Amino acid sequence: MSENKENLDNIEQTEAELQSEEVESQEGIVIDEVAILEAKLKEAEEKYLRVHADFENIKKRMEKDKIQAIEYASERFAKDLLNPIDSLEFAIASLDNSEADPTELLAKVKEGIELTIKSFKSAFEKHGIELVDVDSGFDPNLHDAVMHAESDNHDEGEIVQVLQKGYKYKERLLRPAMVSICKK
Structure with missing residues (x-):
């Protein structure tokens, strides 16, 4: 009987050791899972911070582009108005250097003004005016x-x-x- 009792004690001790090892093993698994989850969380936080920084940079760039677009919105229209101004300046320069007959000169000035008006109208039409x-x-x-x-x-x-x-x-x-x- 004492041998049975001893065997029973050994069995109980072995079961206790196995349970202890199993608990330690489960604790090790839990610790490993926690470490893995913490690493994934840290990686996700870093990724979020990078995406957020990229978003802020894009937002700043778009604001800058918007300000420039507003500031230079009339650039094409202004370029199209350069031709009529050049025509008027050329007409004035030709009047200063001309020794032509006044009636002939008046006809040329009238023609030049009509062409300049036509140029203005063309620029206006091109831009929806x-x-x-x-x-x-x-x-x-x-x-x-x-x-x-x-x-x-x-x-x-x-x-x-x-x-x-x-x-x-x-x-x-x-x-x-x-x-x-x-x-x-």
Whole structure:
């Protein structure tokens, strides 16, 4: 019996040792898993910080690009206006150096001015600037009636004369047309 008791004690001791080893093994596994998870967390945090820094850099670059786009928005339009200015300066220079007949000179100046106006209109058209329509009747949103005129050829409230042309930029009014309207 004492041998059985001794065997039983040995079995219990062996089971206790096995359980202790199993607990130590499980603790080792848990510690390894915690270390792995901590490493993954650190890697994810670093990745987040890099992505966040990249985002901030992109945001700053886009803001800078937006400011430049606003600042230089009129650059193409300004370039297109250089030709008419050159034409006017050339006309003035040719007048200073000319000894031509005054009537011939006047005809050339008129032709030069007409070509310059055509050049301006071409630049305007290219950039969406157009004349305000006065043929479709008076519209207080597009026309500024600065005077009344009597006319047998026009109905009451109809545009009699355009005193200053109006212009629109795409759908926005740059300047209303100054007109006189018929009053009977």
